[in-house]
Structure formats: C-alpha cells, structure tokens
Ligand SMILES: Nc1ncnc2c1ncn2[C@@H]1O[C@H](COP(=O)(O)OP(=O)(O)OP(=O)(O)O)[C@@H](O)[C@H]1O
C-alpha cells in the first residue's frame with residue numbers, strides 16, 4: 001500500500017530523516033515510537049508531503065512520486081491519499097461537529113451536500129458522538145474533539161490515516177476513549193494506519209508492527225509484542241527501560 005524509499009529530510013545542516021525506507025501493507029497498523037526529536041512527526045509530515053523531503057520516493061497505492069523532482073499537482077494527488085490526525089485537533093471552530101466532518105467531503109471530494117451530511121452522521125455515530133453532532137468544538141471535551149478529528153479523517157476515504165500522538169494533548173481520563181476508537185477502527189475497518197505514539201501498552205496491543213526510530217533512522221522494527229517485550233537493539237532497550245515506570 002505504502003512504500004517509501006531512501007527519504008532524506010534536512011533542516012539546514014541537521015539531517016532529521018537519514019534515508020528512511022519502509023513498506024506498509026494494506027490494512028496494516030504500524031506504530032512508530034522513539035525519543036523526542038528522533039524524526040517521528042517529520043516522517044509523517046513527509047509521508048503526506050506537508051514537508052518536502054530532499055530526496056527519496058514515496059508510493060501510496062499506484063501513485064508514485066520522486067520527492068526531488070515532483071510537480072505540485074503530483075504533490076496534491078499524493079496528499080489526498082492520506083489523512084492526518086494531529087496531537088491538537090485542528091477543527092473549524094465556527095462549524096459544528098457534523099459540519100467539520102462533512103466539510104472535506106463537500107469541498108475536496110465534491111460529494112453533494114445532503115449525502116455528505118448523511119455520511120458525516122454515520123461517521124460521528126461510529127466514534128460515539130452522534131448526540132454531539134450539533135455542538136461546536138469549544139463545547140466538546142478534548143477527547144470528543146479528537147474523535148471528531150478521527151471521523152473527519154475517515155470521511156475522505158484516504159488510503160492511510162496518519163496519527164501524530166493523537167492522545168498526548170488530552171487529560172489522562174480522556175486518553176482511553178480516543179485509543180478505544182482507534183482500536184475499534186483497527187479491528188473493524190480495512191484502514192491502513194500509521195500511529196506515532198508514546199502509549200506503549202496501546203502500541204503493543206493494537207499495532208501489527210512497531211518501528212523504533214532514533215536520530216532519523218529506523219533502528220529496530222518487528223512484531224509489536226516482540227519489539228516492546230523483548231527489544232533486540234540496545235537503543236530500543238534503553239528507550240523502553242526509561243518508559244517502563246509509565247507502562248507499569
Ligand atoms: N521546521 C523545522 N525547522 C527546523 N528544525 C525542525 C523543524 N521541524 C522539526 N525540526 C527538528 O527535526 C527534529 C525531529 O523533529 P520531529 O518533530 O520529527 O521529532 P519527533 O520524533 O516527532 O519528536 P517528539 O516526540 O518530541 O514529537 C528535531 O530535532 C526538530 O528540532
């Protein structure tokens with residue numbers, strides 16, 4: 001489904017992604033873990049071309065792009081194949097929950113308004129928010145806002161949903177409801193997902209594969225339970241040991 005090859009991203013002299021190559025299968029759920037500054041968010045942002053890598057190729061489905069020489073229409077075509085859920089939801093404050101989910105269908109996909117609203121309602125039901133459909137974001141809790149963002153990401157029928165620490169800005173008691181929604185999607189939906197997370201128990205339980213990044217490189221990857229329970233690389237072991245009180 002997704003194949004990236006030798007992605008390099010630099011900010012000035014600093015190489016943030018140092019030749020990342022990665023294949024992700026259709027319906028696979030991949031968790032990316034690693035220390036702060038290791039390039040996790042940058043990798044997601046390069047995957048949907050919010051950031052332009054210096055070099056490397058990205059393929060999503062049958063859309064292939066050479067990042068060193070692509071045109072803006074190629075960038076636009078590839079960007080539409082993924083949807084992103086950020087740490088801080090980026091909802092329109094002047095639209096209801098329902099409007100937020102319907103909007104990208106109407107503007108991006110040109111779905112007729114009535115159909116977009118009907119589909120938006122079904123998506124809000126899926127994330128457990130049908131009764132909040134007419135509320136504006138300021139009147140929703142952080143966890144509810146984040147679930148609206150997830151419904152909106154589902155709305156555009158992207159090939160892959162990219163999550164960048166979807167729970168790290170939430171109050172602890174709200175984390176569970178958002179993780180639960182993602183877990184349900186992983187089970188029921190044929191959705192390919194790449195999830196940057198610091199929630200190791202969640203990654204272990206939900207992801208098919210865990211990737212550990214450090215300093216712009218993939219240091220270790222494999223079956224989620226194997227990587228988290230029995231990491232092979234010293235860097236992964238150090239990282240997980242530092243987190244272990246949190247896991248307990
Ligand atoms: N726009 C930018 N300009 C300059 N440097 C940047 C920019 N964005 C990111 N960086 C640098 O790139 C490196 C990787 O950042 P990135 O946000 O990808 O890390 P991360 O793994 O997501 O970290 P965290 O877990 O803290 O979110 C960091 O050293 C960061 O300072």
Ligand SMILES: [Mg+2]
Nearest residue numbers: 040041042164
């Ligand atoms: Mg980040």
